[in-house]
Amino acid sequence: MKHKTKNHIRAxxxxxxxxxxxxxxxxxxxxxxxxxxxxxxxLNTILADFNMGWITSxxxxxxxxxxxxxxxxxxxxxxxxxxxxxGIGLDFAHSxxxxxxxxYGGEYHLNANYYGVSLLYGGFLSQKxxxxxxxxxxxxxxxxxxxxxxxxGLKQTIDVEYQLTPFVGIGAGxxxxxxxxxxxxxxxxxxxxxxxxxxxxxxxAGLRVYF
Numbered sequence: 001m002k003h004k005t006k007n008h009i010r011a012x013x014x015x016x017x018x019x020x021x022x023x024x025x026x027x028x029x030x031x032x033x034x035x036x037x038x039x040x041x042x043l044n045t046i047l048a049d050f051n052m053g054w055i056t057s058x059x060x061x062x063x064x065x066x067x068x069x070x071x072x073x074x075x076x077x078x079x080x081x082x083x084x085x086x087g088i089g090l091d092f093a094h095s096x097x098x099x100x101x102x103x104y105g106g107e108y109h110l111n112a113n114y115y116g117v118s119l120l121y122g123g124f125l126s127q128k129x130x131x132x133x134x135x136x137x138x139x140x141x142x143x144x145x146x147x148x149x150x151x152x153g154l155k156q157t158i159d160v161e162y163q164l165t166p167f168v169g170i171g172a173g174x175x176x177x178x179x180x181x182x183x184x185x186x187x188x189x190x191x192x193x194x195x196x197x198x199x200x201x202x203x204x205a206g207l208r209v210y211f
Contacts, residue, residue, distance in 0.1 A: 043130075046209040047077040047159075047171065053095055053202030061101045061108060071097030071110075075204065079120060081132065087120035091136055091155065093177070095200060101145075109144045112179055112200075114153045128163045130171075140179045151181040151197065161208050169208035176201050 054068045073095035081087035093114040101108035116138020122131050133156075140153030154177070161171030181197040 049206035051204035
């Protein structure tokens with residue numbers, strides 16, 4: 001009788017141990033390991049990029065007509081992305097391109113600053129990779145070797161980044177910028193210099209800071 005009782009006790013203990021192990025495994029499956037930044041309801045990011053770009057519009061100088069002229073630039077943005085994938089951003093971008101021109105001492109410089117607001121969509125592709133697309137609009141200030149001009153700018157961006165830590169990452173992507181000038185050129189001037197408004201395609205890469 002005592003032997004049977006001991007067997008029953010052992011069986012109950014084994015059953016309780018099995019149930020406890022099963023419960024612990026279920027809880028572990030419900031809470032997978034995730035990076036700290038992904039658990040946040042809102043992901044705030046500061047982006048700092050350098051870029052290499054090309055003005056795809058035709059630009060005519062007294063000497064020649066140019067297209068796909070390359071130049072450099074940089075950009076700084078703030079991005080606020082929610083868990084549902086939608087977000088907003090604030091953007092600043094600068095670009096600089098030069099053209100051969102004897103009339104301006106050897107080079108004509110065409111620079112542009114963009115200040116805009118963007119709408120975003122994106123999120124985590126995996127535990128470390130984030131992808132976003134954005135479309136923005138704002139003010140475009142063009143300046144260079146002659147007159148300055150204030151116009152309207154449109155900017156579209158595709159960006160992919162990798163989190164080195166939950167707080168720091170690196171990213172790269174492509175962006176397209178359209179500068180729409182609000183200033184009309186004088187009659188006859190456009191035949192010499194067709195630089196009023198342009199399109200620019202660029203590749204960018206840089207640092208990401210999450211908070």
